[in-house]
Amino acid sequence: xxxxxQHPSWVICKSGTSVKIECRSLDFQATTMFWYRQFPxxxxxxxxxxxxxxxxxxxxxxxxxxxxxxxxxLTLSTLTVTSAHPEDSSxxxxxxxxxxxxxxxFGPGTRLTVT
Amino acid sequence: xxxxxxxxxxxxxxxxxxASLNCTxxxxxxxxxxxxxxxSGKSPELIMSIYSNGDKEDGRFTAQLNKASQYVSLLIRDSxxxxxxxxxxxxxINFNKFYFGSGTKLNVKP
Numbered sequence: 001x002x003x004x005x006q007h008p009s010w011v012i013c014k015s016g017t018s019v020k021i022e023c024r025s026l027d028f029q030a031t032t033m034f035w036y037r038q039f040p041x042x043x044x045x046x047x048x049x050x051x052x053x054x055x056x057x058x059x060x061x062x063x064x065x066x067x068x069x070x071x072x073x074l075t076l077s078t079l080t081v082t083s084a085h086p087e088d089s090s091x092x093x094x095x096x097x098x099x100x101x102x103x104x105x106f107g108p109g110t111r112l113t114v115t
Numbered sequence: 116x117x118x119x120x121x122x123x124x125x126x127x128x129x130x131x132x133x134a135s136l137n138c139t140x141x142x143x144x145x146x147x148x149x150x151x152x153x154x155s156g157k158s159p160e161l162i163m164s165i166y167s168n169g170d171k172e173d174g175r176f177t178a179q180l181n182k183a184s185q186y187v188s189l190l191i192r193d194s195x196x197x198x199x200x201x202x203x204x205x206x207x208i209n210f211n212k213f214y215f216g217s218g219t220k221l222n223v224k225p
Contacts, residue, residue, distance in 0.1 A: 032211040043217040044159070044203070051211070093158045101166065102147055102207050109158040 002028045004096045006107030013084055013114055020080045021110045023094030029074035030096035034104065035067070038091045050077050084114040118142060119206050121216035129224050134191040136219050138204030141185065147207035148180055148187045152200045153218065159203055163189060194223045 003026040013019050023033060035047045035056075048064075050056040050071035058064045068080040077096075081088055093109040120139050128134045136150075147166050151159035165171045165178040165187065177190040187206075191198055201218040208214065 034213070044215050046215075049211060091156075097211055097213075101164065102211070103149065103161065103164055104205070104207075104213055105161060106151075106158040 002026075002096070002098055002103070002105040004030075004094065004105050004107040006094055006110055008110060009108060010111040011113070013112070015085055015114055016083055018080055018082045019084055019112060020078055021092055021094070021112075023077045023079070023096070023107050025075045025096040025105075028096070028098055030077075031074065031099060032097040033071055033077040034095045034097070035069060035077075035079050036093045036095065038093060038109075040091075044093070047079075081112065084112070086114045088112065089114045117216075118208075118214035119204055119216040121202075121204050121219045123217060124220040125222050126219055127222045127224060128194050130194060130196060132194050132223075134194045134198065134221055134223065136189040136191075136202050136204075136221065138187045138189075138216055139185055140187070140204075140206045140214070142206070142208055142214075143182075143185065145182075145185075145206045145208050148178070149205040149207070150176075150178060150187075150189045151203040151205060151215075152198075153203060154200045191221075194221075196223050196225050199223045 005024045007022045036044045047062045048056045048058045056069035071077040095106040150163040153159040163178040165180045171178045175192045179188045203218045204216040
């Protein structure tokens with residue numbers, strides 16, 4: 001299957017700072033990438049969908065000024081959590097979509113802890 | 116109504132038994148269907164995809180799709196304790212629109 005990497009795998013930051021998470025498709029070009037958040041024992045929650053070269057589409061309730069998404073190339077998307085607060089602590093997972101067939105492959109996730 | 120519905124479980128089966136996981140979806144134009152496995156603390160892993168009515172087998176896994184009933188299932192034969200995980204059903208409606216169910220937790224008891 002297709003391989004998606006994510007970096008860092010975990011990060012601890014202080015409240016008020018910003019954190020950038022990278023998502024890369026290693027062996028395919030991903031026209032579309034997705035960003036999810038998952039709290040312990042809860043379902044995946046889609047935050048936004050990004051297409052290469054265009055602005056991300058955010059799901060209802062997700063603050064686009066707080067969660068900045070950049071999809072600069074067909075293999076790289078980044079999520080920046082700005083002015084992080086303890087309630088932003090979560091497991092952030094990216095995924096990349098292949099075309100024909102349309103399938104979605106997940107990165108290993110980034111565990112963010114805001115102190 | 117949610118786009119994709121799954122029983123949250125937990126579903127408990129003894130080792131060696133067949134585990135049957137079910138999923139229904141609401142949008143009739145859904146095109147592709149997927150099963151992901153998620154271990155606790157890990158990200159989801161794609162284990163099966165199915166695109167047309169009928170059965171698709173891959174090792175111990177069989178995915179079944181019935182578009183008329185808007186129903187997709189996953190059978191796991193000879194269940195092992197290592198199969199214990201949450202199984203997510205996902206549906207692709209068009210191009211980059213995917214919907215995930217909330218997952219069914221499977222416990223395989225030795």
